[in-house]
Amino acid sequence: MLIEFHHFLENPIASVILVTYNQEDTISQTIDSVLNQRCNFPYEIVIGEDCGTDTTRAICIEYQQKYPTQIKLILAERNGGVLKNYINCVKECSGKYLTGCAGDDYWHNPNKLQIQVDFMESHTTCGILYTDYDELNTETGRLKKS
Numbered sequence: 001m002l003i004e005f006h007h008f009l010e011n012p013i014a015s016v017i018l019v020t021y022n023q024e025d026t027i028s029q030t031i032d033s034v035l036n037q038r039c040n041f042p043y044e045i046v047i048g049e050d051c052g053t054d055t056t057r058a059i060c061i062e063y064q065q066k067y068p069t070q071i072k073l074i075l076a077e078r079n080g081g082v083l084k085n086y087i088n089c090v091k092e093c094s095g096k097y098l099t100g101c102a103g104d105d106y107w108h109n110p111n112k113l114q115i116q117v118d119f120m121e122s123h124t125t126c127g128i129l130y131t132d133y134d135e136l137n138t139e140t141g142r143l144k145k146s
Helices: 027-035 056-066 082-092 112-122
Strands: 002-004 014-020 043-049 071-075 097-100 134-136 143-145
Touching (some): 014 027, 014 082, 027 056, 043 056, 043 082, 097 112
Parallel strands (some): 014 043, 043 071
Antiparallel strands (some): 002 071
């Protein structure tokens, strides 16, 4: 496992885990949707690229180089599968809260992370939070509300 470490944010409140494998068509939109979050706290993005065969790795490296203080990039030396990739990402998280966004998903609400952290901070007995989602069929363009 290779990890690209640079100068990271100190004490991020949230860590966004982003696991990806062969998602060159969607990974940029995914990363952009996380980077575009409007928050009043620091957050990091921990990307686990699982040794895919397309250009996903190159795209992730490009983003990490562009946002070296916010993105931690874990580059697998060989494909380990989604669970191993996720566990490797969790081990590198520094945030008080962990959340995830798969490499073929994206966050359409730029306030999502702020809303979730605000909820967790005001409901200290809550240990887990789940949000609704919509499904977009990329072939037909149809949006299915959850």
